Amino acid sequence: EVQLVESGGGLVQPGGSLRLSCAASGLTFSNYWMSWVRQAPGKGLEWVANINQGGSGKNYVDSVKGRFTISRDNAENSLFLQMDSLRAEDTAIYYCAKFRDYFENWGQGALVTVSS
Amino acid sequence: AIQMTQSPSSFSASTGDRVTITCRASQGISSSLAWYQQKPGKAPKLLVYGASTLQSGVPSRFSGSGSGTDFTLTISCLQSEDFATYYCQQFYSYPYTFGPGTKVDIK
Numbered sequence: 001e002v003q004l005v006e007s008g009g010g011l012v013q014p015g016g017s018l019r020l021s022c023a024a025s026g027l028t029f030s031n032y033w034m035s036w037v038r039q040a041p042g043k044g045l046e047w048v049a050n051i052n053q054g055g056s057g058k059n060y061v062d063s064v065k066g067r068f069t070i071s072r073d074n075a076e077n078s079l080f081l082q083m084d085s086l087r088a089e090d091t092a093i094y095y096c097a098k099f100r101d102y103f104e105n106w107g108q109g110a111l112v113t114v115s116s
Numbered sequence: 117a118i119q120m121t122q123s124p125s126s127f128s129a130s131t132g133d134r135v136t137i138t139c140r141a142s143q144g145i146s147s148s149l150a151w152y153q154q155k156p157g158k159a160p161k162l163l164v165y166g167a168s169t170l171q172s173g174v175p176s177r178f179s180g181s182g183s184g185t186d187f188t189l190t191i192s193c194l195q196s197e198d199f200a201t202y203y204c205q206q207f208y209s210y211p212y213t214f215g216p217g218t219k220v221d222i223k
Contacts, residue, residue: 044203045203102150102162102165106160
């Protein structure tokens with residue numbers, strides 16, 4: 001059974017930074033693209049970023065380009081999202097997902113709140 | 117970016133009803149569409165991909181159809197556990213985008 005467990009969420013001031021982690025198990029992690037998807041409180045879903053198997057290929061939604069960086073450590077079966085220059089509109093639950101063009105498996109999410 | 121719309125945005129239904137949710141893309145996306153179910157406080161769950169392929173473990177009362185710009189998700193006989201919000205998502209081109217969701221609640 002695929003399990004994805006996010007960590008690292010919390011409260012941060014505007015302009016601050018936060019790093020999310022996602023620990024994967026139950027799959028051969030290095031075989032799959034991975035993604036981050038977010039959901040603002042009471043709102044819909046928004047794809048944020050994804051990364052290919054080796055970590056060399058990355059894609060981002062325009063609103064986070066230059067501020068967020070996705071990365072992975074295949075030896076540790078872990079996915080990361082480094083979030084810098086955070087804004088109030090980045091407040092959301094961030095989900096880690098196994099990516100196959102669609103989002104096949106999801107973690108339980110990590111809440112990020114950007115507020116002073 | 118490809119815009120996704122869904123209709124209706126919400127509705128009430130009864131257990132046993134046949135339910136249809138519509139998703140429309142702002143341009144043709146072939147069959148590059150997925151459907152998700154989300155319950156309050158939970159992560160989304162993949163139901164259908166490739167417009168009509170049922171994800172493993174998803175009950176056969178769920179079905180998807182369509183291609184190009186117009187798609188539907190049908191629940192043939194609504195069960196109590198199906199009251200949730202449903203999202204479509206296109207994976208034809210970046211940025212991958214979701215519809216705004218359709219909330220199905222109890223009549």
